[in-house]
Amino acid sequence: MLQLTKRTEYGLIALVHIAERGAVDAGAFVSARDICDRYPIPRRLVAEVLKALQKNDLVESQRGPTGGYVLARSPESITLGQIVTALEGAPPLTSCESPILLKSGGCEVHSVCPIRSPVHRVREQLWGLLEHTSLRSLLPPATQAHYAPRAAHAR
Amino acid sequence: MLQLTKRTEYGLIALVHIAERGAVDAGAFVSARDICDRYPIPRRLVAEVLKALQKNDLVESQRGPTGGYVLARSPESITLGQIVTALEGAPPLTSCESPILLKSGGCEVHSVCPIRSPVHRVREQLWGLLEHTSLRSLLPPATQAHYAPRAAHAR
DNA sequence: TGAATTAGCACCAAAACAGTGCGGTATCGA
DNA sequence: TCGATACCGCACTGTTTTGGTGCTAATTCA
Ligand code: SF4
Ligand code: SF4
Numbered sequence: 001m002l003q004l005t006k007r008t009e010y011g012l013i014a015l016v017h018i019a020e021r022g023a024v025d026a027g028a029f030v031s032a033r034d035i036c037d038r039y040p041i042p043r044r045l046v047a048e049v050l051k052a053l054q055k056n057d058l059v060e061s062q063r064g065p066t067g068g069y070v071l072a073r074s075p076e077s078i079t080l081g082q083i084v085t086a087l088e089g090a091p092p093l094t095s096c097e098s099p100i101l102l103k104s105g106g107c108e109v110h111s112v113c114p115i116r117s118p119v120h121r122v123r124e125q126l127w128g129l130l131e132h133t134s135l136r137s138l139l140p141p142a143t144q145a146h147y148a149p150r151a152a153h154a155r
Numbered sequence: 156m157l158q159l160t161k162r163t164e165y166g167l168i169a170l171v172h173i174a175e176r177g178a179v180d181a182g183a184f185v186s187a188r189d190i191c192d193r194y195p196i197p198r199r200l201v202a203e204v205l206k207a208l209q210k211n212d213l214v215e216s217q218r219g220p221t222g223g224y225v226l227a228r229s230p231e232s233i234t235l236g237q238i239v240t241a242l243e244g245a246p247p248l249t250s251c252e253s254p255i256l257l258k259s260g261g262c263e264v265h266s267v268c269p270i271r272s273p274v275h276r277v278r279e280q281l282w283g284l285l286e287h288t289s290l291r292s293l294l295p296p297a298t299q300a301h302y303a304p305r306a307a308h309a310r
Numbered sequence: 311t312g313a314a315t316t317a318g319c320a321c322c323a324a325a326a327c328a329g330t331g332c333g334g335t336a337t338c339g340a
Numbered sequence: 341t342c343g344a345t346a347c348c349g350c351a352c353t354g355t356t357t358t359g360g361t362g363c364t365a366a367t368t369c370a
Contacts (some may be wrong), residue, residue, distance in 0.1 A: 001156065001158075001160060001326080001327090002157065002158070002159065002239060002243065002246035002247075002248070002281075003157070003246070003247050003248055003249070003250070003253070004157065004249060004274075005357090005358070005359085006250065006358075006359060007358080007359080009249060009250070009264075012270045012274070013268065013269060013270055016269045016270055017269070020269075029315095031314085031315065031316090032315080032316080033315085038267070039264050039267060039268070039269075040263045040264055040267075041264065042359090042360065042361080044360070044361060044362085045359075045360060047315090047316070047317085048360085050316085051317065051318085054316090054317095061315095061316060061317085062315085062316080062367090062368080063314090063315055063316045063366075063367040063368055063369095064313095064315060064316080064367055064368025064369050065313070065314045065315065065369050065370070066314085066315090066368080066369065066370095067314075067315050067316065067367080067369085068315075068316085069316090084157060088156055088157065091157035091158070092157075092158050093157070093158055093159055094158070094159060094164060095158070095161065095164070098158070108195045109168070109194050109195055109196065112193070112194060113194075114168060114171045114172070114295065115164065115167045115168055115171055115293060118292065118293040118294075119164075119167070119293070122235065122284070122285075122288055125284055126157075126281065126284065129277070129280055129281065129284065130277075133277055137273065138270060138273040138274070139273075140269070156357080156358090160326090160327070161327075161328060161329095162327080162328080184346095186345090186346065186347090187346075187347080188345095197328090197329065197330080199330060199331085200328075200329060200330090202346090202347070202348085205347090206347080206348070206349085209347095209348095216346095216347065217336090217337080217346085217347080218335075218337055218338095218345085218346055218347045218348080219336060219337025219338050219339095219344095219345065219346060219347080220337070220338045220344070220345040220346070221337080221338065221339090221345085221346090222336085222338085222345075222346050222347065223346075223347085224347090
């Protein structure tokens with residue numbers, strides 16, 4: 001299906017929340033509890049998702065009380081494509097373009113497939129679309145202003 | 156997952172094949188058997204897919220011997236978006252944007268979701284991408300030039 | 311110490327997906 | 341008319357993916 005997984009949506013919500021907090025209190029760690037206090041998301045799941053994001057160097061984590069997560073980079077440099085890739089692997093669009101999906105023996109049609117090449121082009125376009133959407137552009141305008149005091153009118 | 160279903164891929168292959176035949180022998184019906192003679196696709200499945208395409212007025216069908224399918228419109232006017240929509244519903248990208256996915260009680264986060272609106276914009280872009288990709292642009296350039304006649308008929 | 315928080319691992323139930331069976335109906339050709 | 345061909349409709353099954361959970365260990369701060 002052409003749809004983001006719930007995990008990815010939760011990841012986006014978490015990242016947006018962390019970014020919002022980071023805008024007003026730079027350096028503060030946001031815990032999983034903070035996130036699911038604000039949004040009705042299972043806490044266990046948000047931790048699962050954040051863990052994956054941490055492994056892909058999108059967030060940094062800190063244990064213990066006062067621990068939690070912060071963005072590893074600025075919201076401008078984190079793209080939707082990176083988030084999706086971290087949470088569900090690179091968007092393959094077709095089965096054969098996915099390295100992880102080849103475990104099922106690959107596609108029988110592969111050698112004579114007439115749509116592989118053209119669909120590949122579409123996939124590249126989709127990738128470009130995701131790569132050109134930054135986390136910052138997902139933030140509400142008010143937050144974006146706080147993020148760059150010196151260039152509040154940018155974007 | 157951000158991936159087309161196998162059904163959609165089969166539908167695309169079938170449509171490409173039908174379009175190729177139509178370019179050479181306009182008005183001729185292409186049977187499901189013809190398609191799965193060229194490509195190792197279960198015949199039963201390709202029929203299932205073509206049926207869905209027929210219900211969405213993308214192909215026309217004809218029963219009996221010499222029966223089969225033809226494109227209901229020109230390859231230029233059939234878009235990838237229409238095909239995907241016919242085969243797996245409108246690309247929702249998120250759960251809440253899908254009318255058919257609301258049966259599961261909807262999304263708990265919906266009322267306070269911070270990403271609904273921005274992700275909706277991305278979804279619109281994705282839609283635009285699919286809508287601007289016509290079936291014709293999926294065809295090989297040499298479609299009108301050659302078509303191997305009935306070199307292989309019986310399976 | 312002890313409470314809070316992330317990390318790691320395995321595990322489960324429900325849904326979606328891929329694929330199939332069988333009988334019916336329309337159509338063409340002989 | 342008859343029979344073969346090919347689509348039509350519904351329901352059904354096995355497999356994969358997804359969404360979600362349990363529990364324990366490691367880390368950090370008060
Ligand atoms: S080879 Fe063709 S049918 Fe097979 S997965 Fe790739 S695009 Fe799809
Ligand atoms: S409301 Fe938000 S979390 Fe829920 S489905 Fe829509 S985008 Fe996803």
